[in-house]
C-alpha cells in the first residue's frame with residue numbers, strides 16, 4: 198500500500214518537472230494554452246468546432262487532441278481549418294506532460310495565439326496531471342447528473358473556468374442549475390461559470406469573449 202503511494206508521487210513529481218518546462222516554452226513563445234477536461238461525450242470537441250468557426254480570422258489556434266484511440270477528433274478540428282495533432286494514449290485515461298512535449302515540434306508555437314489541449318474524456322485522472330497549461334477549462338453536461346460535481350471534486354477545484362454544456366436539454370431533464378452553481382462555488386468560490394449549448398451556440402460567445410480577453414491580457 199505504502200509502495201503504491203510512493204509510485205504515484207514519483208510519477209506525479211516527474212510529470213510536474215516536464216509540465217514546468219512546457220509552461221516555460223509556451224510563455225517564451227507567447228502562446229496561451231488551455232487544458233480542456235470533461236467526461237467522455239460532454240461536448241469538448243463540439244465546443245471547439247463552434248469556437249474555431251467563430252474566431253477563424255481573429256486569432257491563430259492549434260489543437261492537441263488526446264484520445265485512447267482513433268484520430269476522429271483531430272479530423273473534426275482539421276475540418277474547421279485548424280492545425281490539429283492527435284495523441285493516442287493506447288489505454289491511458291489521461292494525457293501527461295511528456296506526451297504533450299513530444300508533439301510540440303509539430304507546431305510553430307511562435308505563430309500561435311492559443312494552443313488548446315483536449316484531454317482524454319475522464320473527470321478523475323486528468324485532474325492530477327499538469328500539462329504546463331495556463332488555464333484549465335472543465336465541462337460538465339446536463340445529461341451527466343447534478344451529483345458529478347460533489348463526486349468528482351478535484352477537477353472542479355482546480356478549474357479556471359467551468360462550463361455547463363447541453364443546456365438545450367434542460368427542459369427534458371431534472372438537472373437543477375442553481376444547485377450546480379452552488380456546488381461548484383462551494384469548491385471554487387470565484388471560478389467563472391458559463392452555461393452553453395455547444396450544439397446550438399447559445400452562451401458560447403460569452404465564453405469566447407472571456408477567452409479572447411485572456412489571450413490579450415494573460
Ligand SMILES: Nc1nc2c(ncn2[C@@H]2O[C@H](COP(=O)(O)OP(=O)(O)OP(=O)(O)O)[C@@H](O)[C@H]2O)c(=O)[nH]1
Nearest residue numbers: 236237238239240241242243318362363394395396
Ligand atoms: N443536445 C446537445 N448535444 C450536444 C451538445 N454538445 C455536444 N453534443 C453532442 O454530444 C455528443 C458528444 O460530443 P463531443 O463533442 O464529441 O464530446 P467530447 O467531450 O469531445 O467527447 P470525447 O472526446 O469522446 O470525450 C455528440 O453527439 C454531440 O453532438 C449540446 O450542447 N447539446
Ligand SMILES: [Mg+2]
Nearest residue numbers: 241242270315
Ligand atoms: Mg472530443
